[in-house]
Amino acid sequence: MTAIFTRRSVRDFLDKPVEPEKLERVLRAAFEAPSAHNRRPWEFLVLTDQKDREAVAGMSPWAKMCLRAPVVLAACVDLRKGDPDYEASSAAGLVGADAAAGEDIFWIQDISAAVENVLLQIAGEGLGGVWLGWYPGRSRVRAFMDAFGLPPYIVPAALVALGYPAKETHPKDRFDPAKVHYGRYGAPGTA
Template structure:
């Protein structure tokens, strides 16, 4: 090797080494980032599934009020639910006044726990937003999906809640409508009673293989 060219050769070799190391380092960082993303995705998935599996009905509450920020988050979750033809035929009445909460407890014999709760949200169907004709009753599914989203959001934020039914009981719907002075276009599907839990019951195991069929149902 010509000694005069030796520094040039060394520089080229060093440059190649630097490039190779850089590629390996970048590849390693990409692999680490990909692994971290995968782990984060798994953790997020598990968090969602755990929130669903551990949610249970709460009927006893602490005296402290529910923050406005959490109420809005529950309502946003509710209105993120699927809805037939995107009609969004729902309306939510938020109740945090003690006299109205007590009146709702009298309106529904199965909702006496409202007397201890700081908050209730009545989920209504709005007849002015419903699908016309044969699809009208899809509002029940839409409002039910919204209610489940609300329950899961409440649980995720450390709140306790319970779904108490109204529709199709005409007596309950009329009593709730009267207590809240609801306009005639609003049909109360249910009342979700909400507060910070003063009890911590274990969720029921409801998964049953016999309730599942694949492709066809065979007895």
């Protein structure tokens, strides 16, 4: 799949809006991701307003590109779907992301699969984007939830800033056979 091998993070964007049909395909790609027990615990908040993007850029030193990206997409998790223990945890007084601990908690993996699909579809559309880790940074998560009115069970797990790339990226082959183990860790082997 070409996009896997050509995608690279893009942090500088042209002053050009993303067409709604492209944005919809990017979102559709997210919904096709695999998820544990097919829970599909995701929800997405799409931010295009300059003031909103400025607010996000102010929440993390690593999110400054949100000022220039025409779209910031927040990949959120509904803990009521992603965490089977959520109600019990809530009853015990744990709320929001603090409640997200347990043996059947796969929502981080679920949302990560969705975010990767988003990045690949972005690349496939001729757009560029970058994954911004949001959870588990407590102050980032709290600031985002407060700014955009998220209820306590919706966790902003990751953000993706996207738009048209301002410059080309030059992917290099990163495959490292020394980090692949066959049968036993450290055993010599070939594919």
